[in-house]
């Protein structure tokens with residue numbers, strides 16, 4: 001039997017810590033003129049294109065402004081903010097990033113010069129024009145020179161940073177968002193091979209049958225949410241014949257937790273906020289007892 005599956009999956013967002021708190025002053029990017037106060041002029045790779053940074057009062061997550069880094073001519077540009085007090089500390093970083101244009105890479109990172117692990121990435125993001133949430137906890141190395149927070153982009157386009165907070169690590173708030181599907185799948189197989197594509201605000205699946213799957217990288221600690229049910233936002237596509245979406249969450253130790261999200265014959269074009277069948281929670285998922293058909297990172 002041939003079935004077609006056309007869905008757009010989205011997971012909704014929550015917001016946490018206030019921006020102007022902790023190690024980073026002016027994380028809201030409100031203060032400043034040409035540049036948000038605390039940030040240094042952009043630098044580009046020698047001998048290539050241009051890199052400029054500005055305080056953007058047109059595009060922001062929350063007004064009146066955000067930090068924007070613009071690159072052209074394929075250069076790798078960066079804009080930095082020194083944060084002397086974070087050396088050797090565990091920090092919790094929250095905020096928002098956005099990329100637009102033809103970028104081959106875009107990343108927010110800490111740089112800790114003169115240490116063994118000087119490059120400490122916080123968030124990589126794509127140039128899809130969507131604000132992406134940051135929520136990370138990381139241990140920065142001690143010693144060396146003054147660490148700095150760096151927004152870096154390569155190619156021709158723009159990267160934005162807004163409403164950033166860098167707090168002491170114990171203030172990290174685990175994120176109940178499992179995945180925003182904000183990048184291409186890590187792998188896909190059988191009928192789903194190359195059929196799961198990144199789309200604005202989610203992933204678009206157009207597969208000829210359910211005999212396949214696609215996997216996405218997760219680095220989430222879901223242990224505080226064991227009693228919760230996973231939820232999935234789905235937009236049903238034209239001509240959809242899929243009756244359910246199966247999701248497998250795989251633990252670091254390889255245990256696979258399988259959940260079924262029935263579509264119940266929803267009409268094409270409708271947006272559904274689905275919870276797992278039988279109200280299965282992360283802890284009590286195994287009522288069906290069957291092995292999952294596919295791995296899902």
Ligand SMILES: [Ca+2]
Pocket residue numbers: 027028029030060061062063064065066162163
């Ligand atoms: Ca702002």
